[in-house]
Amino acid sequence: MLISTDGIVLKTKALGSDDYVYTILTREKGVITAFARNRQRISRGMGSALELFTYSNFVLFQSKDRYSINSATSNKVFFGIRSDIEKVSLASYLSELLIELAPEEGEDPTEYVRLFLNCLSMLESGKRSVQFIKPLFELRIMALAGYMPDLLGCTVCGESEGKSLCFLPGEGSLLCDSCVGHVTGQQMIQLTPGELAAMRHIIYAPMEKLFSFALPEQALKRLSAISEQYIYAQLDKGFPTLEFYHTLVV
Ligand SMILES: [Zn+2]
Numbered sequence: 001m002l003i004s005t006d007g008i009v010l011k012t013k014a015l016g017s018d019d020y021v022y023t024i025l026t027r028e029k030g031v032i033t034a035f036a037r038n039r040q041r042i043s044r045g046m047g048s049a050l051e052l053f054t055y056s057n058f059v060l061f062q063s064k065d066r067y068s069i070n071s072a073t074s075n076k077v078f079f080g081i082r083s084d085i086e087k088v089s090l091a092s093y094l095s096e097l098l099i100e101l102a103p104e105e106g107e108d109p110t111e112y113v114r115l116f117l118n119c120l121s122m123l124e125s126g127k128r129s130v131q132f133i134k135p136l137f138e139l140r141i142m143a144l145a146g147y148m149p150d151l152l153g154c155t156v157c158g159e160s161e162g163k164s165l166c167f168l169p170g171e172g173s174l175l176c177d178s179c180v181g182h183v184t185g186q187q188m189i190q191l192t193p194g195e196l197a198a199m200r201h202i203i204y205a206p207m208e209k210l211f212s213f214a215l216p217e218q219a220l221k222r223l224s225a226i227s228e229q230y231i232y233a234q235l236d237k238g239f240p241t242l243e244f245y246h247t248l249v250v
Contacts, residue, residue, distance in 0.1 A: 034060055080126070135202070
């Protein structure tokens with residue numbers, strides 16, 4: 001059966017001399033693995049359609065749960081990312097998060113596709129920095145994937161404002177300084193009002209407004225560390241692409 005779907009190439013791997021396997025986030029089927037036998041033949045005339053982070057239309061042959069690529073046509077090539085090693089390393093990490101968290105067949109992947117395409121566009125144009133995009137994507141994809149933290153207020157008394165709220169990565173919740181005594185043995189991170197406002201914005205804002213907030217660079221670095229700790233606490237695993245990113249961006 002032939003199917004046509006738009007999708008973004010998340011990962012490529014050589015299998016043999018000219019055989020490749022692709023991991024693709026598709027609009028129709030979520031994250032799939034697709035094979036390309038004789039890539040030279042397939043990619044002839046297709047330009048960058050099979051390159052990493054390219055948004056392409058794929059014609060796939062499906063046999064049970066196996067896919068092979070018949071043809072591919074690029075919709076959007078993010079040239080401004082491919083020429084910048086920091087942007088490439090971040091996009092690789094975001095791809096790894098998508099492979100981990102985006103749905104496979106059966107659930108609607110639309111919001112994941114929109115989120116990744118918007119982040120790639122912002123990165124490519126330079127409208128937002130890698131330091132801005134990283135925590136935004138991390139927190140937003142966790143919320144999409146069922147790990148939405150409760151950032152409305154203190155989980156014990158409901159206090160929602162002030163300088164005294166701590167974030168608990170293990171619980172995905174907030175505690176105020178009057179209530180921290182109720183909890184022991186948990187990692188806690190004191191949040192500034194600006195950090196909390198940014199986290200709430202990333203989690204709760206509609207997609208059209210997602211990129212419309214600002215934080216100083218130092219606060220973005222803190223936010224990045226907090227979102228990383230949240231992912232680590234919730235998923236209990238590290239990501240090789242994140243380690244590489246940190247060899248380039250502190
Ligand atoms: Zn409280």
